[in-house]
Amino acid sequence: LGFANTRFASRQLVSHGHISVNGHRVNVASYQCKPGDSITVRNSPRSQQLIGRFLEITQGNPVPEWMTVDRDSQKGTVNRVPVRDEINPIANEQLVVELYSR
Numbered sequence: 451l452g453f454a455n456t457r458f459a460s461r462q463l464v465s466h467g468h469i470s471v472n473g474h475r476v477n478v479a480s481y482q483c484k485p486g487d488s489i490t491v492r493n494s495p496r497s498q499q500l501i502g503r504f505l506e507i508t509q510g511n512p513v514p515e516w517m518t519v520d521r522d523s524q525k526g527t528v529n530r531v532p533v534r535d536e537i538n539p540i541a542n543e544q545l546v547v548e549l550y551s552r
Contacts (some may be wrong), residue, residue, distance in 0.1 A: 451489065451519045451526040452508035453501050468497040483528045491524040498524070501528070 453469070454460040461479035463469055469476055470490050471483060477532060483489065491501045505521055513519050519526040 452505055452511055452512065452521065453491065453524070453526075454504050455507050455511075459504070463500070468492055468494075468500060476503055479536060487528045489526040489528070530533050 454463050462473045464479045464481070465477055467475055467477045468491060470492055471481065471487050473488075473490075475492065489499050501524055503523070509521075514532065516530050516536060517526055517528055
């Protein structure tokens with residue numbers, strides 16, 4: 451959504467409690483959103499200021515097709531579940547399977 455410039459920074463924003471999903475504070479970075487979920491920035495001044503700086507940095511970055519974002523109100527919506535090809539994996543899944551199959 452552009453609320454952070456890296457995956458690590460996004461996970462840290464969530465774990466520090468700056469993000470809420472459907473009005474509920476989320477602090478688990480592995481929280482799974484469903485289609486129709488609304489992702490917003492918490493209403494605290496610190497959260498608003500932090501996300502505002504990140505939005506300036508990531509202004510030119512494209513938003514995934516499976517999400518919509520309103521940068522002015524600092525809100526986003528999950529439109530649908532992403533297809534496997536739309537997500538950039540961090541690790542090669544085949545290598546992980548091979549490691550654990552030993």
